[in-house]
Amino acid sequence: MLMVQASLDGILLGILFALIAYGMALQWGVMNIINIAQGDLVILGGYIAYTMYLAGIHPAWGVIVSPIIMYFIGVLLYKLVINKVVDRDLFISILATFGIAIVFQQLMNFIFGADVVVAQSEYGTTMLFDNSVTLPNSKIFSAFISVLYAVALVIYMKKSRLGRAIRATAQNARAAKILGVDTEKVYAATFGINAALCGIAGALISITLTLHPYVGLPYTVRSFMIVIVAGLGNLPAVALSGMGLGLFEEFADYILGTEFRIGAVFMLLVFILVYRRFKLSKKREYLK
């Protein structure tokens, strides 16, 4: 039963991580920017939902309101900072987004205070197997919403004009430009969509976990890892690797103990990087 509980907890959490990671993969792929502020955008989205909760609106509405606000924040951020680093060295974009992360943390601290806060969804709990496995409905809700948005986004990317423009830009920005795609607009929209995805994830985190101005970084690190494992622009792989990471974390927690949870995740990252290198070096040998 413990294993069933761990697996379900892990998968539900993993789906949420995958949503954040997908946003990161998208803008990494299109703009070649590693966004260190990803986690802080998530937390900001969470605070939007929390503010609604304080105003007496059910925080679940945050999954609609928060992405809309966050989209515009994302576009604004692009116009102010990101457009100046898009074509530059990867290192510069890391520095710039690191700066944004610090500014966002301090702003959130200033506006919302340094207290840890939670929003209550009052969704109750689903009990399975005679109460030995429990699933918080808020987590099921958050996984469901994540999947819903992810599917919607995939369809949008395939069918819509902007979606196609984004994919074209990701493949070859210069060629896309020559063929009449306004890449500036595409970049702004991509960054906006990424921020919106963070907004959704944040709203979900406000009802499933806790919010604090300085807890963004772990989300950045996790999504970074998921993207490294899954590769860019491959949604099914991102979803799988997200769930895999969630599962791995829960099992590491059970088997090795809670103190090794994060450590195990980093060990996994090292292992994957080494393994990839190993495989690549094999390939090179073959080419000789």
Added chain:
Amino acid sequence: MNKIAKLFVTFISAITLALVSFSSSFAKVEGEYIVLGSAISLTGKYSSNGVHTQNGYNMAVERINKMGGVEVQGKKYKFEIIYYDDESNPKRAAQLAERLIKQDGVHYMLGPYSSGLTKAIAPVTEKYKIPMVEANGASRSLFTKGYKYLFAVLSPANQYLEVAIDLAVEKNGGKGVKIAQAFEQDAFSQDVRLGILDAAKRTGSEIIIDDKLPKELNDMAATLAKVKATKPDVLVVSGHTKGALTAIRQISEMKVDVPMLAMTHCDAAKLSKQHGKKSEFALCASQWHKNLSYKDKFFGSGKKYAKDFQKEFGYDPPYQSAESSAALLVFKDAFERANSFDRDAVRDALVDTEMQTFYGNIKFGPGGQNVAKPMILFQVRCKGDDCENRVVAPTKWASDKFYHPIPKWSDRS
């Protein structure tokens, strides 16, 4: 020419040195003011508790000054505090302590917020032999280093939840209990853990789960699933406000039934407000509660302190504010007994402190910790949707009976 230049440099350095020593020997007391210094977290992750601390200091300064100030050698002095924002950063705190001492010439310090920052500042104050009365660093390791100028008005961290284990054993008819515990991996929480280990040994209790929570803690489902499977008598959780909020959220969601749940940081986390009925029956360690019957002539009772504080700052004082106010009372008492501004005389007077404040009795042990004040435990109790913290232990101050065991989730509405 070279010689003249050398002379000139010497002359300038001599003047600078003279100025520095002049300013520092007099800046401790300027006119009718005794100047205290404090690096405090006004921004960064500790900023809310930093502000509570600052409010506590300010409230006491104002009150003491209004009621006649500090009398030394027949002359009345007032308190004044120089604050710097340490940005919740230990390195910055240590730098600011140096600055307060060397540039501003402060000779008496008040502590920052949190054990971590106090640990960063203590070596500096020790080096310059500056007496520091601190109110927000409870980590046991602060009191085992042999610091001679550090005084803490609060009980050390290892005492936080020992009482809870005693209570559980008492409810179990004096027999040992099964304990499940989860502690964050930081100095404070690990000290709380050591206290539990001691209590377990003393009472013959068994620790069946001993999890260490990561700093980035936001999910303790795995620990709770283990708790569910092993059915301990007591679950102890300590991981600052995040730990308290996460624990209650997930215990209620996962319907974890334990007869007793003991935690720290419930009031800082505003547990009863944020989680309402879900937090009912949680047992929390606290340094102070307004209903305690201690008294002093400056603030009257705890209740009166709470009322005045509420009037001044618009919120109910958390214990962080109360203990910070108490630190000023300790300084005043020490200055008057020393009847001098000599640092070592003041330090010696601090060592001999034995007094009652609205916050509790204060007497310093050999390590500088307060040994005269027990920790208290309160339990979250609700009437309808209205939840508040009621003192349940020690029995002398208990306003309510300790509710045990916690009813099962299936029986709770």
